[in-house]
Amino acid sequence: MSENIVQKLFQPSERGKIWRIFLLIIILIVIGGLIDAGDYYNRGTTWVANKTGYSINLPKVKEVPFRLGLDLQGGSHLVYKADMSNIADKDKVSALEGVRDVIERRVNVFGVSEPNIQTNVSGEEYRVIAELAGIKDVNEAIKMIGETPLLEFKEQIEQLRELTEEERQQMNEINKQANEKGAEILEKLSSGGDFAELAKEYSDDTNTKENGGNFGWITKKEHADIIKEIEGLNPGEYTHNIVPASNGYEIIKLNEKRKKTNPFNEAETEKEIKAAHILICYEGIDSCESGLTQEEAMEKVNKLKTEANPQNFAKLARENSTGPSGPSGGDLGWFDRASMVKPFSDAVFNQGNGTISDIVETEFGYHLIYKQEERDIEEYNISHIFLRTITEKDIIGDEKDWENTELTGKNLDRALVQFDPNTNNPEVGLEFDSEGADMFAEITERNVGKPVAIFLDNYPISIPTVNSKITGGRAVISGSFNIKEAKLLAQRLNAGALPVPIELINQQTVGATLGKASMAESLKAGLLGLLLVALFMVLFYRLPGVIAVISLTIYGILVLAIFKIFSVTLTLAGLAGFILSIGMAVDANVLIFERLKEELKNGKPLSLAINDSFDRAWPSIRDGNVSTLLTCIILIWFSTSIVKGFAITLFLGVCISMFSAIIVTKTFLQILSGSWMENKKWLIGVKSRNS
Numbered sequence: 001m002s003e004n005i006v007q008k009l010f011q012p013s014e015r016g017k018i019w020r021i022f023l024l025i026i027i028l029i030v031i032g033g034l035i036d037a038g039d040y041y042n043r044g045t046t047w048v049a050n051k052t053g054y055s056i057n058l059p060k061v062k063e064v065p066f067r068l069g070l071d072l073q074g075g076s077h078l079v080y081k082a083d084m085s086n087i088a089d090k091d092k093v094s095a096l097e098g099v100r101d102v103i104e105r106r107v108n109v110f111g112v113s114e115p116n117i118q119t120n121v122s123g124e125e126y127r128v129i130a131e132l133a134g135i136k137d138v139n140e141a142i143k144m145i146g147e148t149p150l151l152e153f154k155e156q157i158e159q160l161r162e163l164t165e166e167e168r169q170q171m172n173e174i175n176k177q178a179n180e181k182g183a184e185i186l187e188k189l190s191s192g193g194d195f196a197e198l199a200k201e202y203s204d205d206t207n208t209k210e211n212g213g214n215f216g217w218i219t220k221k222e223h224a225d226i227i228k229e230i231e232g233l234n235p236g237e238y239t240h241n242i243v244p245a246s247n248g249y250e251i252i253k254l255n256e257k258r259k260k261t262n263p264f265n266e267a268e269t270e271k272e273i274k275a276a277h278i279l280i281c282y283e284g285i286d287s288c289e290s291g292l293t294q295e296e297a298m299e300k301v302n303k304l305k306t307e308a309n310p311q312n313f314a315k316l317a318r319e320n321s322t323g324p325s326g327p328s329g330g331d332l333g334w335f336d337r338a339s340m341v342k343p344f345s346d347a348v349f350n351q352g353n354g355t356i357s358d359i360v361e362t363e364f365g366y367h368l369i370y371k372q373e374e375r376d377i378e379e380y381n382i383s384h385i386f387l388r389t390i391t392e393k394d395i396i397g398d399e400k401d402w403e404n405t406e407l408t409g410k411n412l413d414r415a416l417v418q419f420d421p422n423t424n425n426p427e428v429g430l431e432f433d434s435e436g437a438d439m440f441a442e443i444t445e446r447n448v449g450k451p452v453a454i455f456l457d458n459y460p461i462s463i464p465t466v467n468s469k470i471t472g473g474r475a476v477i478s479g480s481f482n483i484k485e486a487k488l489l490a491q492r493l494n495a496g497a498l499p500v501p502i503e504l505i506n507q508q509t510v511g512a513t514l515g516k517a518s519m520a521e522s523l524k525a526g527l528l529g530l531l532l533v534a535l536f537m538v539l540f541y542r543l544p545g546v547i548a549v550i551s552l553t554i555y556g557i558l559v560l561a562i563f564k565i566f567s568v569t570l571t572l573a574g575l576a577g578f579i580l581s582i583g584m585a586v587d588a589n590v591l592i593f594e595r596l597k598e599e600l601k602n603g604k605p606l607s608l609a610i611n612d613s614f615d616r617a618w619p620s621i622r623d624g625n626v627s628t629l630l631t632c633i634i635l636i637w638f639s640t641s642i643v644k645g646f647a648i649t650l651f652l653g654v655c656i657s658m659f660s661a662i663i664v665t666k667t668f669l670q671i672l673s674g675s676w677m678e679n680k681k682w683l684i685g686v687k688s689r690n691s
Contacts, residue, residue, distance in 0.1 A: 447466045
């Protein structure tokens, strides 16, 4: 008996395979429906809970809103021209990207929902295009965007006042209660209390509270302080003391531990490497002072390649490497793939342990890499109960913690990515002009041991602590960032320093009323068209027509869910693409049903006729849809944003329409086919041979 059940599950009959596909379709419909109508479902769960006195608490789903474009939500389309007359040719594209980045952060702070900021270079014209959907005060946005990026250096001022005795008592009482609450929770856990339920009841972390305190997967690189607390725990165990954390205490539970998988290939585990390298830089590379030409550097690294072996590698690195890790024998410590530039990572991750690479060229020069060890990266799934405490700053506030110095972006010559000579971690170097060098020396002299903040457009992008007075006009921003983050910081600093004025050359305003009216009319047209198509299909094709209507309904559910999941921006043009794809889905069903009629008229049994009709209609459906998909790809790649929106929705719609016609319609027909239908072919629109 049990063998028969197992056989049916893993070796189903042809009919069983059809029912298995049907079950998968139902699951997709349920998931798509919850995504599309999550708000209505959540209202329903609340209603059920209220009616049953909260004895029935159905799980809620995350509500995902549609992302509406400028023409549906209303807003403004602004085009700016960037003045690059004072910028070197090699820096123009970088400067334009920096301005785009600054504008995007400005409109985000202003409260614009999903801004679309793009750059456009045409000959000597450098432009930034800003589409601001849903904006209420266009003039204020124009004023804010139009200012040249402002880079400022600020120093911390003393607290304006001390806490009153009453405030200090209040702070101490709150912190004492947090400590006592932690002890109470630990006591309940030791008595068999459920960690997730206690997190829901006690935790002050609103992001994890409703999930039973689940923090998700973390690695040592991201959260070394947390990993340190749980390294000795087994899955299911928790810390038996409250752990001090930023602004509070926490109790941490280790749920699971595993090797981290490669996000691009789940069959592989993600690795980290321990390695050393010899770097030979040459003239033309930022902060390179080797004095070597590129040819001389290549000649030198070739000579080192013939001499190097694992035993003398550290000695050769100390004597020859022009990189910051040279004095430490070229040691890079442990690092993952994302920590290094791509050519370096590709080389070291593909070579064997204990080997020395061929010559690797990167933007920093020529490298020889000695790969010492490789190991899997471990990640931990944790939950925590967080108990908030407060500090003096929480009571007094920090609105006036920073004050401007006279040092601004106009005194910064450039920012560049370099590496810490001791840890080899990426950092950002700053170079000031002569006036800025003097001011920076004065600022650092009076702020030794204190932070000096760097603000771009009144937003702090880095707050380094001054270790000593800095002279010579050069400074370093160090932190726990990778190369990508260091490059982004350098770009932002250069954006604040480069004199790139921008001029508004075109403005188009779309009223919200017009957008809503257009959307309503479009939806009305789409629904009317869908009803007419459904009526035609049912009257002309009868039972297959009903199945086609059901298939189209499923198609609509899935397409709208995909629009929400992937945040596809819906515009009027995009809605047109969606409606057009409905027509293409109907077209596929028409081809299949006409074929089905022909096969039945030729006297074939119904089940065979269904399979043959799909097989013979498929080449026509495939060729028509593939040509449409290729056109969509060309439009997405080369067209403007309005046409691109139409192409994206049409592309997604065509892909799902093929699924609905070939899989959904076929599965439903196969389920309904049987001996009972052999004598009722009029349901398919075919007269019986006997009639």
